[in-house]
Amino acid sequence: MVYDNIVLIGFMGSGKTSVGKILARRLYKDFADVDTVIEQEQGCSISEIFETKGEAYFRELEQKCINQLTAKKGQVIATGGGVPIHSTISDKSLIVYIDADFDVIVNRLSKRERAKRPLFDDEVKARALYDTRIETYKKLATFSVDANQTIPTFIHVIVDFVLDKRVL
Numbered sequence: 604m605v606y607d608n609i610v611l612i613g614f615m616g617s618g619k620t621s622v623g624k625i626l627a628r629r630l631y632k633d634f635a636d637v638d639t640v641i642e643q644e645q646g647c648s649i650s651e652i653f654e655t656k657g658e659a660y661f662r663e664l665e666q667k668c669i670n671q672l673t674a675k676k677g678q679v680i681a682t683g684g685g686v687p688i689h690s691t692i693s694d695k696s697l698i699v700y701i702d703a704d705f706d707v708i709v710n711r712l713s714k715r716e717r718a719k720r721p722l723f724d725d726e727v728k729a730r731a732l733y734d735t736r737i738e739t740y741k742k743l744a745t746f747s748v749d750a751n752q753t754i755p756t757f758i759h760v761i762v763d764f765v766l767d768k769r770v771l
């Protein structure tokens with residue numbers, strides 16, 4: 604199997620963007636982040652899109668964005684936590700699940716980071732959302748990595764796995 608891109612999935616705050624940037628550098632690939640692309644194209648923040656246009660509209664933007672990105676090759680793509688749930692991801696993607704426990708995520712996310720995420724407003728609801736999503740993340744993933752430690756402790760596990768595969 605030859606993959607076009609590496610797509611990182613996982614819950615909000617699991618570290619997809621930070622992992623993706625490092626991974627892209629290590630593998631000499633381009634890096635793209637779905638949330639950042641959407642914010643740039645829309646000229647406003649994810650929170651503003653949720654507020655003014657609603658979640659359903661945001662989900663449409665996500666699907667369009669992941670389609671556009673995966674039409675190209677040779678990238679590490681970080682997704683928003685809802686992409687695997689609400690969108691279809693090209694089956695030519697090597698999907699890596701950044702698997703962190705909810706309590707680890709809560710401890711990692713600063714107030715400022717939480718404020719950027721409309722679905723993290725309420726911790727009880729966010730935990731329930733986490734519980735409903737993890738099975739889908741696991742099922743979709745080509746490979747899951749335990750991301751409960753700091754990035755330097757597990758990044759090589761992903762690098763080794765990916766280097767063993769053919770990614771264009």
Ligand code: S3P
Nearest residue numbers: 614615616649683684685720721
């Ligand atoms: C969301 C995750 C966020 C962002 C939006 C919705 C979700 O991205 O796309 O707030 O549904 O899980 P991160 O996973 O980068 O926080």
